Amino acid sequence: MATLTAPFVDRMEQPRGQSGSPLARAIDRWIYVFTAASFIAIALTGFIPDSLAKIAAVQAGERPPFPLVLHMHAVLMGSFLFVLLVQTTLMATGRSAQHRRLGIAGLTIGAALVVVGFVLAPTMYHLAWNAAQAASPEMREELQQAVSGRDNIMLLQLRIGILFPLFLFIGARARGKNAGLHKRMMILATVVALPAGIDRISWLPTTLPASPLATDLYTLLAVTPMFIWDVLRNRAVHKAYWIWLAIALPFTVAVHGLWDTAWWHSIAPRLMGV
Numbered sequence: 001m002a003t004l005t006a007p008f009v010d011r012m013e014q015p016r017g018q019s020g021s022p023l024a025r026a027i028d029r030w031i032y033v034f035t036a037a038s039f040i041a042i043a044l045t046g047f048i049p050d051s052l053a054k055i056a057a058v059q060a061g062e063r064p065p066f067p068l069v070l071h072m073h074a075v076l077m078g079s080f081l082f083v084l085l086v087q088t089t090l091m092a093t094g095r096s097a098q099h100r101r102l103g104i105a106g107l108t109i110g111a112a113l114v115v116v117g118f119v120l121a122p123t124m125y126h127l128a129w130n131a132a133q134a135a136s137p138e139m140r141e142e143l144q145q146a147v148s149g150r151d152n153i154m155l156l157q158l159r160i161g162i163l164f165p166l167f168l169f170i171g172a173r174a175r176g177k178n179a180g181l182h183k184r185m186m187i188l189a190t191v192v193a194l195p196a197g198i199d200r201i202s203w204l205p206t207t208l209p210a211s212p213l214a215t216d217l218y219t220l221l222a223v224t225p226m227f228i229w230d231v232l233r234n235r236a237v238h239k240a241y242w243i244w245l246a247i248a249l250p251f252t253v254a255v256h257g258l259w260d261t262a263w264w265h266s267i268a269p270r271l272m273g274v
Helices: 022-059 068-092 096-134 137-174 179-192 213-234 239-258 262-271
Strands: none
Touching (some): 022 179, 022 213, 096 137, 137 179, 213 239
């Protein structure tokens, strides 16, 4: 998540991005910090209660221990979110040299997160599948329903696994060339992975398991403050949002089209090798 030196300025934000009231200039700097911090808040709100409940279930012998790859994924995701917050804070406080040095670490963590994610998804699927096959007749139907639910969740996981690294790549390519595109794409890449935390916030109204519509709407809501400020401040929609929409929309249409269909339920187990 490297950044720009002084000569490289987002032209869309010039001269307006360097003008206006002190409050407007402060929001210009801190809106990205706020967005990164809100991502951490969403993840913690979703994962802490869910993880504590699952740990209690493991201790009670009601479910198997967590696989190592799940711990690795949690550490990497937490690290990536923390680095994003640090990076946005460094830029907000004018420490671009430190931001550039930390950028390589952020991209490395992001790449490792993608690899571990593609190991985690089949690992968790196989655990659920094996549990259903070994269950007593009374429990088998319930566990098979859980496996069916994992078929649908796999659609969200595949979307994340494709879009997250793609948007990271676009953001990385823009570093040193286009500050506006770079900083926005790093945020927009990260929000793609937020549904895992959003879906675990039990008190949020949801359309799951019937549809992932609510999940997608909450994901959009997470970047809405940044987007609204961008439009108000620059009086235009930055091209980063158009790129994000153009790439993400076909995948979202596919997820909604395949969700809970008989065809997908027949394909998903084969993709997982069961």
